[in-house]
Amino acid sequence: xxxxxxxxxxxxxxxxxLAIVVLGLARVFKFDPGVTHPGLxxxxxxxxxxxxxxxxxxxxxxxxxxxxxxRLVPGMAFSVTTARFIHNGRLYIGSGYxxxxxxxxxxxxxKNILVDPVVRVKIGGKLYDGKLVYLSDPQEHDDxxxxxxxxxxxxxxxxHLWRFEPLNS
Amino acid sequence: MKKNIITGVLVSIVxxxxxxxxxxxxxxxxxxxxxxxxxxxxxPLIVVPSVQLATGQMLLFKATNVGETGNNFRLMIYNDESxxxxxxxxxxxxxxxxxxxxxxxxxxxxxxxxxxxTIEAPQATRATFAPIPATADPGxxxxxxxxxxxxxxxxxxxxxxxxxxxxxxxxxxCNFEPRSRxxxxxxxxxxxxxxxxxxxxPVPPQE
Numbered sequence: 333x334x335x336x337x338x339x340x341x342x343x344x345x346x347x348x349x350l351a352i353v354v355l356g357l358a359r360v361f362k363f364d365p366g367v368t369h370p371g372l373x374x375x376x377x378x379x380x381x382x383x384x385x386x387x388x389x390x391x392x393x394x395x396x397x398x399x400x401x402x403r404l405v406p407g408m409a410f411s412v413t414t415a416r417f418i419h420n421g422r423l424y425i426g427s428g429y430x431x432x433x434x435x436x437x438x439x440x441x442x443k444n445i446l447v448d449p450v451v452r453v454k455i456g457g458k459l460y461d462g463k464l465v466y467l468s469d470p471q472e473h474d475d476x477x478x479x480x481x482x483x484x485x486x487x488x489x490x491x492h493l494w495r496f497e498p499l500n501s
Numbered sequence: 502m503k504k505n506i507i508t509g510v511l512v513s514i515v516x517x518x519x520x521x522x523x524x525x526x527x528x529x530x531x532x533x534x535x536x537x538x539x540x541x542x543x544x545p546l547i548v549v550p551s552v553q554l555a556t557g558q559m560l561l562f563k564a565t566n567v568g569e570t571g572n573n574f575r576l577m578i579y580n581d582e583s584x585x586x587x588x589x590x591x592x593x594x595x596x597x598x599x600x601x602x603x604x605x606x607x608x609x610x611x612x613x614x615x616x617x618x619t620i621e622a623p624q625a626t627r628a629t630f631a632p633i634p635a636t637a638d639p640g641x642x643x644x645x646x647x648x649x650x651x652x653x654x655x656x657x658x659x660x661x662x663x664x665x666x667x668x669x670x671x672x673x674x675c676n677f678e679p680r681s682r683x684x685x686x687x688x689x690x691x692x693x694x695x696x697x698x699x700x701x702x703p704v705p706p707q708e
Contacts, residue, residue, distance in 0.1 A: 430639065431632050431635065431639035432632070477585075478585055481584075482585050485585055486677065487544040487546055487632060487634075487639075489634065490635035492635070
C-alpha cells in the first residue's frame with residue numbers, strides 16, 4: 333500500500349514537473365500550429381500600431397494563424413491555422429462547417445472565442461492583437477463570399493466569419 | 502525506492518504519450534465535424550441546366566416539399582459566366598405537401614452569334630435547388646421535387662395579359678460529394694451528376 337502511494341506520488345510529481353517544463357518551454361520558445369495540428373502561443377514580431385487598412389494582407393503569402401485564450405485552462409493559449417479574407421480594407425477570419433452542423437460544434441477555437449473574443453492573429457510572421465466580432469449580417473457575409481470565389485457557395489458547406497477589430501474599439 | 506521511481510517515470514511517460522497522441526489526433530481532424538459523419542458534407546441537389554430565354558420570356562421555378570415535416574431549402578440562380586450565384590431565394594418552413602414558386606426574369610445581356618455579331622437577349626440562366634448553408638439538413642433535397650417552366654406573357658388587344666403555353670425544362674439530380682480533403686477544411690469536392698451510375702461509396706471506418 334505504501335509502495336503504491338509512492339508510485340502514485342512519483343507519477344503525479346513527474347507528470348506535473350514535465351507538464352510545467354513543457355508549457356514553460358512552449359511559452360518561451362512558442363509553439364505555432366501546423367496545417368494538421370494545433371499549437372499554443374504564436375511566434376513572431378508583435379505589431380503594436382493599430383491597422384486601419386488590411387489590404388496589404390491580400391498579397392502576404394502563407395497561412396493565417398489565430399491564437400485564442402483557452403476556455404478550459406486559464407492562462408493557456410490555443411492556436412490553429414485558418415482562412416483569412418480581406419474585404420473593403422477589413423480583415424475577416426473564417427471557419428468552415430459542413431451544412432447542418434451548428435457552430436461551434438467540434439471546433440475548440442470557436443468555443444474559445446465565444447467565451448473570450450480576444451485573439452492574436454499571425455499573418456506573414458507578424459502578430460496582431462485584437463478581438464473577433466461574429467458576422468451576423470447576411471448581406472455583409474454574402475458580399476465577402478461573392479468577392480472570394482465559388483468555394484464559399486458550395487452546397488453542403490458554410491463558412492462562419494468574424495471581423496477582426498482593434499482591442500479598444 | 503529506485504524501482505518505484507523508475508516505475509513512476511515509465512507510467513508518466515505512457516500518460517504523456519497518450520495525451521500527446523490525443524492532442525495530435527484532435528488536431529489532425531477527428532474533432533472536425535466533417536469527420537463525425539461520413540457523408541456530412543454530401544448534398545443531393547436538383548440542377549437546372551443553362552437555359553437561353555427569348556426576349557419577353559421568364560423562368561418559373563416550382564418546388565414541392567413531399568416530406569412529412571416542414572423543410573427549408575434555397576434556390577440559387579447563376580448566369581453562364583460564374584460559379585457565384587447572381588441571386589438566391591430561401592424558402593423557409595415550407596410545409597408538408599406545399600409548393601413554392603419563384604418567377605425570375607434574367608437581365609438583358611449580349612448573345613454572341615456567328616462571327617462577330619451579337620444580339621441583345623436575356624442572360625442565359627442555370628439554377629440549383631440546394632440546402633440552406635449552416636442551418637439546414639444537407640439532405641433536404643431528397644424530400645423536394647421541382648420543375649421549371651419557361652413562360653411568357655402576352656398583352657391582349659384590350660390591355661389584358663394572358664399567359665402563353667409554358668415549356669418545361671428537364672432537370673438533373675446531382676450529388677455534391679466530398680472526396681479527399683475539403684476546401685477550407687482542406688481539399689476538394691466533386692459534382693456527381695450520374696449518381697445512379699456512380700453511387701457514393703461508403704467511407705470505410707477509420708482505424
